Amino acid sequence: MREACASRYISNQMLTKRIIPCLDVKDGRTVKGVRFEGLRDAGDPVALASRYAREGADELVFLDITATNQKRTTLVALVRDVARELDIPFTVGGGIGTVADVEALLLNGADKVSINSAALHRPELIDELARRFGSQCIVVAVDARYTVENGWQVYTRAGTHNTGHDAVEWSREVAERGAGEILLTSMSNDGTKDGFALDLTGAVSRAVSVPVVASGGAGSKQDFTAVFQQANADAGLAASIFHFGEIGIAELKQHLRADGIPVRL
């Protein structure tokens, strides 16, 4: 009882840790890949988004994996539909490469835009976007994979191509260039449900002064406790465990609060 009161007091005075469901979308529908292969349909993005907001999700991320010419038009339409309905913040990412792309998404109601390959291709894009729109809405996604030779390396092309960048060094650079948040995914953990990459997340969180969203590997409520307590993540992101109802957002947050982690309930 005494402990419950103490954690209640803590949570009442602090910025809370965020829980973020990620919705992979393709041609306007939600899909989720396990280790980025074998996609499964998990429904209508607007309906899912509203459900998550009601259940207590703190934010949402939409990752667009559409690879057609209509991509930009369908994504802008999706953003508008979601923004009309949703009263919590959301980030959009996936193949966004130009200032014009970012502007269209922000003007239609996206709160933050996440860039990945385009930043690796031309890092100055981060500076340009931050200057134009403000750091608060520019997220850089860093996909890392553990290699025996070189530790955590930044990968692109759905985890197939090693860029040669060290994940911690690259994170430091994107933050210095003006990223307002880092969405850090461990490709080595993604889809395993063995937990987040605590060493990677902790190293990046120590290296940068902007918020870090940990992604990849969440399989249990304890995994979230670990990434907040041991790796100082600011937010935890997951997809299939939420989409298929394995963990409810509300029960996850109750669990975190009982562990003394400040969350919004």
Next chain:
Amino acid sequence: MEIAVIDYKGGNVQSVLFALERLGVQATLTSDEEVIRRADKILFPGEGEAASAMSELRAQGLDQLLPTLTQPFLGICLGMQLLGTHSEENDTDLLNILPFEVKRFPADAQHKVPHMGWNTLQRLRSPLFEGLQAEDYVYFVHSYYAPVGEYTIAEAEYPAPFSAAVQHRNFYAVQFHTEKSGPVGTRILENFLKL
């Protein structure tokens, strides 16, 4: 009721328009002086960087118009900071409607900058917060803040107390995104529309 949302290329205004739409309220996105003067309520959202926002306001003559308005006015996020005297963000002179200096948060290991996410409101002292509970959260995204002063009507802590909301005469403003703060934010917006 006529509601004007000030249009000065100040970022994510669409979310504010959608939030009003969800409340069943029609609003006009405008920079037209006549429309603004006639409106019953004014919303002044803002995101991005202070200096470019101020130069856009000056280019449209809004820096002269806004301080003369007398109807209930709600600044949001950067739209709150711009009401102060001066910002550390690129050494920018502001609208000078409220007597605060905007400062940058000092980052440390436990306090990342931007201050991004859900935080609680404390020491509420305004009809704007009618009906709120002790543990209600609102969504913040900002790297700069207004210190606590006699104009403060709500505080938040990161780690020291800062102004989460301010008021002077008809000018109300909130640092958080009331349009993105779930049912709590909706309630604050409704309270404002009733002022």
